[in-house]
Amino acid sequence: MAGLATTFGxxxxxxxxxxxxxxxxxxxxxxxxxxxxPQIARRIIKAVDNGATLIVADPRNTVLSEFAHIHLRLNPGxxxxxLNAMMRVILREGLIDDAFIEMRTENFNSLRNTxxxxxxxxxxxxxxIEPSLIERAARLYASAQKAVICYCLGITQHVCGTANxxxxxxxxxxxxxxxxxxxGVNPLRGQSNVQGACDMGALPGVFPGYQxxxxxxxxxxxxxxxxxxxxxxxxxxxMDMTHEGVKNGIRAMFIMGENPVLSxxxxxxxxxxxxxxxxxxxSDIFLTETAQLADVVFPAASFAExxxxxxxxxRRVQLMRKAIEPVGECRTDMEIIMAISNRMDYPMDYEEPxxxxxxxxxxxxxxxxxxxxRLEHTWGIQWPCPDxxxxxxxYLHKYSFARGRGLFVPAxxxxxxxxxxxxxxxxxITGRTYHHYHTGGMTRASEILSREEKExxxxxxxxxxxxNSIRNGQMVKLRSxxxxxxxxxxxxxxxxxxxxxTSFHFVExxxxxxxxPERDPVAKCPEYxxxxxxxxxxS
Amino acid sequence: MQMEHVPSVCCFCGCGCGLYFHxxxxxxxxxxxxxxxxxxxxxxxxxxxxxxxxxxxxKRLTHPLVRKNGRLVQASWDEALSxxxxxxxxxxxxxxxxxxxxxSSAKCTNEENYLLQKLARxxxxxxxxxxxxxx
Ligand code: SF4
Numbered sequence: 001m002a003g004l005a006t007t008f009g010x011x012x013x014x015x016x017x018x019x020x021x022x023x024x025x026x027x028x029x030x031x032x033x034x035x036x037x038p039q040i041a042r043r044i045i046k047a048v049d050n051g052a053t054l055i056v057a058d059p060r061n062t063v064l065s066e067f068a069h070i071h072l073r074l075n076p077g078x079x080x081x082x083l084n085a086m087m088r089v090i091l092r093e094g095l096i097d098d099a100f101i102e103m104r105t106e107n108f109n110s111l112r113n114t115x116x117x118x119x120x121x122x123x124x125x126x127x128x129i130e131p132s133l134i135e136r137a138a139r140l141y142a143s144a145q146k147a148v149i150c151y152c153l154g155i156t157q158h159v160c161g162t163a164n165x166x167x168x169x170x171x172x173x174x175x176x177x178x179x180x181x182x183x184g185v186n187p188l189r190g191q192s193n194v195q196g197a198c199d200m201g202a203l204p205g206v207f208p209g210y211q212x213x214x215x216x217x218x219x220x221x222x223x224x225x226x227x228x229x230x231x232x233x234x235x236x237x238x239m240d241m242t243h244e245g246v247k248n249g250i251r252a253m254f255i256m257g258e259n260p261v262l263s264x265x266x267x268x269x270x271x272x273x274x275x276x277x278x279x280x281x282x283s284d285i286f287l288t289e290t291a292q293l294a295d296v297v298f299p300a301a302s303f304a305e306x307x308x309x310x311x312x313x314x315r316r317v318q319l320m321r322k323a324i325e326p327v328g329e330c331r332t333d334m335e336i337i338m339a340i341s342n343r344m345d346y347p348m349d350y351e352e353p354x355x356x357x358x359x360x361x362x363x364x365x366x367x368x369x370x371x372x373x374r375l376e377h378t379w380g381i382q383w384p385c386p387d388x389x390x391x392x393x394x395y396l397h398k399y400s401f402a403r404g405r406g407l408f409v410p411a412x413x414x415x416x417x418x419x420x421x422x423x424x425x426x427x428x429i430t431g432r433t434y435h436h437y438h439t440g441g442m443t444r445a446s447e448i449l450s451r452e453e454k455e456x457x458x459x460x461x462x463x464x465x466x467x468n469s470i471r472n473g474q475m476v477k478l479r480s481x482x483x484x485x486x487x488x489x490x491x492x493x494x495x496x497x498x499x500x501x502t503s504f505h506f507v508e509x510x511x512x513x514x515x516x517p518e519r520d521p522v523a524k525c526p527e528y529x530x531x532x533x534x535x536x537x538x539s
Numbered sequence: 540m541q542m543e544h545v546p547s548v549c550c551f552c553g554c555g556c557g558l559y560f561h562x563x564x565x566x567x568x569x570x571x572x573x574x575x576x577x578x579x580x581x582x583x584x585x586x587x588x589x590x591x592x593x594x595x596x597x598k599r600l601t602h603p604l605v606r607k608n609g610r611l612v613q614a615s616w617d618e619a620l621s622x623x624x625x626x627x628x629x630x631x632x633x634x635x636x637x638x639x640x641x642x643s644s645a646k647c648t649n650e651e652n653y654l655l656q657k658l659a660r661x662x663x664x665x666x667x668x669x670x671x672x673x674x
Binding site for chain 2: 016017018036037038039040042188191192193194195196197198199200201202203204205207208213222226228229230231233234235236237238241242245249250251252253254255256257258260278279281284285286287291292294295296297298299300302303304305306308309310311312313314316317318319320321322323324325327328329330331332333334337338339340341343344346348353356357359360379380
């Protein structure tokens, strides 16, 4: 997550999950936490029970917004104006933490100049929120001793995702809400091991532990350990490969456990691009839409059939254990990778995942003290953990930021790339629901979970439904500039007028045929969250 | 009947709850939350409680498949692996590593992610490796 890495020097959650329940003010922005991160939602609700104040910024009414003391129902895609307006209030009322700004950060003047150049009333108007609500939220957040901000894909999946994150960091730093327990900035990770995949260098620009591939000394270190020459040029990002791979000179791909045909925006393009590769190999537990395009499909072992570590949102490295033998002829991805490597004349002969971990510890300073035997009788270790004697790190940036001083990066409003117009009059937001997980491959295979939620629905304000003569429960055609899908409507006040919402779990209504692959220029995160659509009833 | 409880981690979201698989005669019959785990504290969400069901889905792939005459058909591991390796070797020698791309998974373990990026960089000579965290 580029934004936090720039400002703090590390892109991970600053606190532990349990700390949230001890916070005084919790500000949740762009996260439908009860559905996407149930355990974190539980801590938030527990904190509220203990007397904490909850501020939720979300265009929709959500379960969590019902618990909120202040619900900032902002217009979709206006997070920066909201955060800037809050910071204007904090500056105006002298609620900034001067000592913290002075001792721990840099570039504050440029933030202040940017903020003063923006008109408070104009900012408030863009967000569509009552000014007094923004003022109250700003005062509550700034005055608390212990305050945390939690955010999720609602913040990062915009054209301005990186700037959104930087603005959140600005708000936390001007009020000194970073370096303590119960206090910080917490990006909530979507899938189980997103944190670990990043930590392990499954990224085009870095080796494990965020060590840059462009740094010669680092390259030299890995080159010596791996006994071979390593490529220098940073690689292509996922969308450069899935959307334009062939155009970018890619001829062969190996996709392990992902289903980009369903999960990427503008899915039809992904299908076409992957379909025209010379060669595609996929390993997965199911014959996913992506696997159906492959030349070779490897049957992978499931999470219950293998041992290894996962790193959760709070940087906790934990041991997942093999409970049963793989079904059929399935093999673990580790065995598959090793078999390919051995046949490519580069021997990989690890007997156990624990031996791989030893190599990781050797080469990755933040994992330097993490070994399987240490994880066996504990609840895991939170990185950074530089050596065997180190107990791990529950919260980050204690005495100084990972990058030294925290960097203020001022931001201005960047409207979503595609806004409603007369041809496409509705703003579509996408998100996830409680019972399903990402593209639904694993969860839909579970009978009980599918029974609870059989198909996708489109949330629509009852007034909009009436205006367009759409009955509650009626099937409608949802059309964007890129494609169309059919989906059942649900009239509900959860969404404001002019905005519709749907989830992205269902193959029958692949919403990513509609969404906009326009990307954030830094994080290369596609704008999934909002795009313009037209809606017409299907008779 | 012997029942074994295997401590593990739920793999469905970034919370990372601790859980126990209940295993009887080589089959998972249920899960329960770990009471002292700092995240789950005796509690799982509905996804966690049902996490193991997908393991026994009739839709699981159980053997390798390779494309022949346009259709995916059952194959041996040896055949699937040699087709893959031949394809990568061919592209590597003709076009170099920059013509190969790999996607890793936020659903796989750290060890697997580590090995895949090592395969990309050390063996296939490319930094074209990413995963879907941005998504
Ligand atoms: S049990 Fe629920 S909250 Fe816990 S890790 Fe699994 S999906 Fe996440």
